[in-house]
Amino acid sequence: xxxxxxxxxxxxxxxxxxxxxxxxxxxxxxxxxxxxxxxxxxxxxxxxxxxxxxxxxxxxxxxxxxxxxxxxxxxxxxxxxxxxxxxxxxxxxxxxxxxxxxxxxxxxxxxxxxxxxxxxxxxxxxxxxxxxxxxxxxxxxxxxxxxxxxxxxxxxxxxxxxxxxxxxxxxxxxxxxxxxxxxxxxxxxxxxxxxxxxxxxxxxxxxxxxxxxxxxxxxxxxxxxxxxxxxxxxxxxxxxxxxxxxxxxxxxxxxxxxxxxxxxxxxxxxxxxxxxxxxxxxxxxxxxxxxxxxxxxxxxxxxxxxxxxxxxxxxxxxxxxxxxxxxxxxxxxxxxxxxxxxxxxxxxxxxxxxx
Amino acid sequence: xxxxxxxxxxxxxxxxxxxxxxxxxxxxxxxxxxxxxxxxxxxxxxxxxxxxxxxxxxxxxxxxxxxxxxxxxxxxxxxxxxxxxxxxxxxxxxxxxxxxxxxxxxxxxxxxxxxxxxxxxxxxxxxxxxxxxxxxxxxxxxxxxxxxxxxxxxxxxxxxxxxxxxxxxxxxxxxxxxxxxxxxxxxxxxxxxxxxxxxxxxxxxxxxxxxxxxxxxxxxxxxxxxxxxxxxxxxxxxxxxxxxxxxxxxxxxxxxxxxxxxxxxxxxxxxxxxxxxxxxxxxxxxxxxxxxxxxxxxxxxxxxxxxxxxxxxxxxxxxxxxxxxxxxxxxx
Numbered sequence: 277x278x279x280x281x282x283x284x285x286x287x288x289x290x291x292x293x294x295x296x297x298x299x300x301x302x303x304x305x306x307x308x309x310x311x312x313x314x315x316x317x318x319x320x321x322x323x324x325x326x327x328x329x330x331x332x333x334x335x336x337x338x339x340x341x342x343x344x345x346x347x348x349x350x351x352x353x354x355x356x357x358x359x360x361x362x363x364x365x366x367x368x369x370x371x372x373x374x375x376x377x378x379x380x381x382x383x384x385x386x387x388x389x390x391x392x393x394x395x396x397x398x399x400x401x402x403x404x405x406x407x408x409x410x411x412x413x414x415x416x417x418x419x420x421x422x423x424x425x426x427x428x429x430x431x432x433x434x435x436x437x438x439x440x441x442x443x444x445x446x447x448x449x450x451x452x453x454x455x456x457x458x459x460x461x462x463x464x465x466x467x468x469x470x471x472x473x474x475x476x477x478x479x480x481x482x483x484x485x486x487x488x489x490x491x492x493x494x495x496x497x498x499x500x501x502x503x504x505x506x507x508x509x510x511x512x513x514x515x516x517x518x519x520x521x522x523x524x525x526x527x528x529x530x531x532x533x534x535x536x537x538x539x540x541x542x543x544x545x546x547x548x549x550x551x552x553x554x555x556x557x558x559x560x561x562x563x564x565x566x567x568x569x570x571x572x573x574x575x576x577x578x579x580x581x582x583x584x585x586x587x588x589x590x591x592x593x594x595x596x597x598x599x600x601x602x603x604x605x606x607x608x609x610x611x612x613x614x615x616x617x618x619x620x621x622x623x624x625x626x627x628x629x630x631x
Numbered sequence: 632x633x634x635x636x637x638x639x640x641x642x643x644x645x646x647x648x649x650x651x652x653x654x655x656x657x658x659x660x661x662x663x664x665x666x667x668x669x670x671x672x673x674x675x676x677x678x679x680x681x682x683x684x685x686x687x688x689x690x691x692x693x694x695x696x697x698x699x700x701x702x703x704x705x706x707x708x709x710x711x712x713x714x715x716x717x718x719x720x721x722x723x724x725x726x727x728x729x730x731x732x733x734x735x736x737x738x739x740x741x742x743x744x745x746x747x748x749x750x751x752x753x754x755x756x757x758x759x760x761x762x763x764x765x766x767x768x769x770x771x772x773x774x775x776x777x778x779x780x781x782x783x784x785x786x787x788x789x790x791x792x793x794x795x796x797x798x799x800x801x802x803x804x805x806x807x808x809x810x811x812x813x814x815x816x817x818x819x820x821x822x823x824x825x826x827x828x829x830x831x832x833x834x835x836x837x838x839x840x841x842x843x844x845x846x847x848x849x850x851x852x853x854x855x856x857x858x859x860x861x862x863x864x865x866x867x868x869x870x871x872x873x874x875x876x877x878x879x880x881x882x883x884x885x886x887x888x889x890x891x892x893x894x895x896x897x898x899x900x901x902x903x904x905x906x907x908x909x910x911x912x913x914x915x916x917x918x919x920x921x922x923x924x925x926x927x928x929x930x931x932x933x934x935x936x937x938x939x940x941x942x943x944x945x946x947x948x949x950x951x952x953x954x955x956x957x958x959x960x961x962x963x
Contacts, residue, residue: 314753324798341756348779349752468882469792473772476748484749486775601731602749 290574293567296577301358301585308588309356313599314345319535321346339431357482357591357605358584359493360550361560363500363542365583368557369564370504370539370574373511374532375444382543385429385448387421389455391540391547394420396459396474400466414492418544419519420566424451427542479604480551489549496545503538504576506533511572553606555613556583556590562617678936689809692791692802693770700809703761707745713764713790714739715942716803717821720812728758735936735944740759752776756783767791793941794860796827802941803930823946827869830953832962833869837960844956845875845895845924848882848939850906851916855884862901862945863938870961872897891919897956898924901939903932931955 309321318342324346326332371380371387382388394416397403404537405412431447463474504511510531513521522528560583561575568574590608597603707728708714714733721725723738728745729873745754748768755763756779763777763785770777770789778789788809793799800820807816846863849855857863858879867874875893876883900909910930919925933955937948953961 312753313751314757316757337859339759341759344779344783345753345756348782349756469768469771472748472768476772481749484773484776486779488775601744601746602751 290568293574293578294581297581297585301581301588304585304588304592305354305358308357308592309346309350311592312350313596316345316369325351333483344374348486351483352485352487352589354588356485356490356493356549356589359490359497360546360553361556361587361590362580362584363493363497363546364556365554365560365564365579365586366501366504366576367539367542367546368583369561369572369579370511370535370542371557372537372561372565373572373575374514374535376515376517377442378562379443379445379558381555381561382421382539383452383552383554383557384445386424386455386541387543388450388547388552389452389459390424390427391417391421392478392529392552393424393433393455393459393550394544395477395548396420396462399464399474399477400470410488410492414496414545414548417548418496418541421544421547422537424455425452425536427451447589464520469620478604480553481602481604482550482587483595485549493545493549498551500542501580503534503541506536507538508572508576511535511576512570515570515572551606553587553609555609555617556587559613560586575612637775637912644683670754674911685811687811689788691789691805691807692767695789697786697788697809699762699809702760703786703809705758705760706757706762706764706810707758707760707785708733708764709745709747709750709769710764710766710790711735711936712801712940712942713766713806715940715944716806717764717810719943720807720810720815722810722812725810727760728755750776752779755780755785758804759783760785762786762788762810764788764790789871794862795865796823796862796945799941799943799945800824803943819943823943826946827949830949831869833960834869834953834957838871838957841871841873842896842956843873843875843894845890845893845898845933847900847913848902848915848935850900850902850909850912853884854887854890855882856881856890857881858937861939862941862948866938866949866952869949870956872952872956887916887918891922894922894925896927897929897931899952899955901935902928904935929956 309325310318320338320342323334324338326334327436328343328347335469356482367387368381370479370513371382371385372378374380375385380392395413397420398416403412403416405415408415428444428447428451431450432443435447436443459474459478463471510521510526513524513526514528514531516524518528518532521531521576546553561579564578564582565575568578587605587609590612593612594603594605597608649946678852685702686698688698691697705727706717706722706725708717708726709728709730711730711733714726716741717723717736718736723736726739726742729739729742731744731747733739733742733744743754743758744938745751745758750765750769750773763780764778765787767789777789780787786809788806790802790806791798793802799813800823803816804813804819807813807819842886844867846857846867847854848857848863855878856879857874858876860881863878864874875890875895876885881886898913900913903909906912909932913919913930914925914928916925924930933948933951935943936942937951950961
């Protein structure tokens with residue numbers, strides 16, 4: 277009962293939540309910058325960041341390699357982790373809202389698998405599209421994700437006419453399984469070098485990337501964020517069911533299409549730069565929704581902040597826990613994510629029984 | 632094709648000359664290097680060698696021209712074979728970082744581990760070596776990382792993969808030249824060649840009845856073997872043994888049925904470092920009892936690193952194989 281009271285209290289103080297999430301993000305970002313297998317004194321780190329952003333350095337004689345470690349490796353890594361986590365969590369929030377299903381997430385409905393397949397094809401055949409250059413990878417990944425989404429919806433339409441929620445999840449699992457088989461096929465047909473390359477890539481990681489990958493994801497991330505934030509009212513309306521949404525004057529078809537597109541862009545871009553990292557899109561929006569309630573006006577931005585912070589934290593754990601070696605970040609997100617998810621489910625059920 | 636494989640030794644020399652000629656159209660540096668790799672005496676080269684002067688310019692295996700301004704005082708080697716080569720060249724003191732898999736020589740185990748396929752960039756930059764020996768895998772998958780290293784003043788040398796002895800000689804020569812230990816590199820190459828030639832000669836003279844050898848690089852149920860274009864194949868050829876998997880290319884997986892049908896006279900396993908009693912495992916396989924290698928208990932395990940790792944110890948691998956497969960000829 278008491279926790280319910282707290283929840284209600286917090287719901288009224290939504291700005292507090294933004295404050296807490298922002299603070300959480302700032303803390304994890306700072307931790308991500310400060311802690312690593314290589315020790316660099318904190319003043320030096322702060323100096324390097326201020327020097328490179330505002331030209332406001334105060335320490336003399338910083339070693340070139342220390343500057344590169346912070347500015348070219350650690351900072352882009354933290355920023356990239358934030359971008360990927362934020363994109364995945366936001367996409368997950370949109371899918372969950374649209375499909376009214378807490379199980380929906382870029383992975384369960386097949387978008388991630390499609391994006392992975394697109395990316396694997398680009399990596400394996402070393403494709404570069406004319407006029408796209410290094411943007412080939414994210415564009416093809418987004419395209420792959422969107423196509424698999426269309427296939428999922430095609431399957432649903434053929435089987436049940438209305439876009440029934442359960443069928444979407446089922447169709448998503450079918451398509452994921454099929455695409456997974458194609459990826460395995462490509463892996464087994466490739467030579468040993470490309471094999472290791474693809475498998476390492478599929479593990480998912482935000483390490484060894486640098487600013488170029490941040491530049492790859494940022495434009496797509498912004499577009500996706502704009503589309504989804506703009507449609508938060510539609511997402512709220514969909515919570516009542518599609519018919520109800522139609523009755524209160526929402527253009528269901530258009531809204532749904534744009535939301536799916538936005539979420540696919542976010543997922544595809546995230547998969548393209550980091551490989552497949554699971555559970556962020558499932559757990560974070562769910563957690564945020566538990567605290568903030570169902571209003572997407574707050575669920576979306578808070579998912580973005582918390583998702584980003586969560587992935588920074590997960591990355592931090594993955595590179596420090598067995599330093600100097602690294603664990604795949606997907607392992608960490610699943611190890612943290614799955615129990616938290618289970619805990620949330622149990623607590624929710626117990627809470628419901630209590631009232 | 633078979634004809635070609637039989638004359639592989641001759642063929643590879645001709646091939647190297649052709650490469651030398653082709654590359655010669657590019658730059659002069661490359662010509663001298665490739666020729667010296669082929670073991671030919673080049674007078675220009677010896678002049679340079681004696682003075683041992685830097686800067687030297689080499690063309691690494693990614694095709695980049697790399698100029699080494701000063702003799703490197705500290706080296707990070709992110710592949711086991713390169714680490715072995717560097718230690719053999721007497722650079723052990725200078726090595727300050729190795730890959731996670733470097734296990735030879737023992738001193739390598741005490742060095743800082745800086746990653747494998749994925750490099751711990753921060754660690755390498757904090758060690759700030761003069762030179763980093765990386766692989767073509769790193770070059771293809773993590774070009775950004777190598778750029779960062781170079782920006783920090785680390786000379787990055789890409790060492791490609793090797794599948795023949797000549798490839799290995801080339802690599803040893805390249806690393807030798809880049810680190811100012813050319814004389815030592817030539818010594819190692821000459822020694823390897825001499826020992827290899829000696830074995831080839833004895834084998835060619837004394838072995839009349841060629842044995843068919845089946846190689847296993849991973850245990851059952853996923854039995855991988857080494858086909859053509861592998862060290863194992865070249866080694867077996869040079870000791871006058873037949874590679875049972877000579878119809879295949881590279882590392883391939885065969886089924887038990889196919890292997891039994893090949894009817895090998897001897898079986899070599901290379902996974903004894905992670906499986907207990909590999910020979911017993913092979914000998915106890917059901918349905919293999921009529922295979923000559925099993926009947927005569929000709930199943931041996933060799934140190935994987937000496938037969939698959941493109942380093943100076945390959946020659947030990949050949950010698951071990953020769954003694955195991957033809958003990959009557961090679962074991963004195």
